[in-house]
Amino acid sequence: MKFISQILMLFSLTFFGCSTPYDQVHIPQPEPSIYKPGTLPPSGKKKPATQNPYKIKGIQYTPIASSKGFVQTGIASWYGKKFHGRKTSNGEIYSMYAMTAAHKTLPMNTWVRVHNLKNKREIVVRINDRGPFITGRIIDLSHTGASRIGIIGAGTGKVRVTALGRAVSYSKKTKTPTDFIPVDYWKGNFTVQIGAFQVKANAKEYRYKLSKHYQNAHIAVFTDSRGTFYRVRIGQFTNLKDAVRYSEKLIAQGISTAFAVAE
Structure with missing residues (x-):
């Protein structure tokens, strides 16, 4: 002692x-993250994603260790030009035109399917940021992602988020992910x-x-x-x-x- x-x-x-x-x-x-094929930063270094608990406005959030079986229903919002070019929580540069999103607790680089429960549109985006920190909202989409499921005008929409995992293969033609395994820390x-x-x-x-x-x-x-x-x-x-x-x-x-x- x-x-x-x-x-x-x-x-x-x-x-x-x-x-x-x-x-x-x-x-x-900006924190280190695990970069997989197709998402390597310019340096080419692979680093582990932040899984540390953090606190915003007096509320503590604890990132979950595994995305396996994760499904969540709630309100999606989006963020665009104001944040375009800034660093995200995992150290990448945010692009309002990329298919990415912010989530409070999913492991970084988890791909998720976002299903608009009103118009039935779906997208697949990768988590590379933390947020949204507004009560009732569960995911912040990029401008492009929000546009594709039709919530730009309204600003928000009710969605179901289903975790797909880490991408392990990509389409040669579209460069979009085709196969996934659960992110498991x-x-x-x-x-x-x-x-x-x-x-x-x-x-x-x-x-x-x-x-x-x-x-x-x-x-x-x-x-x-x-x-x-x-x-x-x-x-x-x-x-x-x-x-x-x-x-x-x-x-x-x-x-x-x-x-x-x-x-």
């Missing part, structure tokens, strides 16, 4: 003057994040202290509009459940900032 107290003291000093540690209250910002590479620093030296010192008592203590570097962050993580797991259990164990030991993340 003496070691844990020292760690917590160091962590508190590092964030002196902040009401909450970085990454604990997460407002959607219960399996993969996971670890537990317990600190985020903007001063690299502090992150390195924290990692060194942790390495004496925990396996796989390492630093993950992340940069967004707020700057560069050095995220200190420990542990290595092949499924999310084990990572969550480990984070809960650390919290019980006094490291309240621990939470499971995909790598």
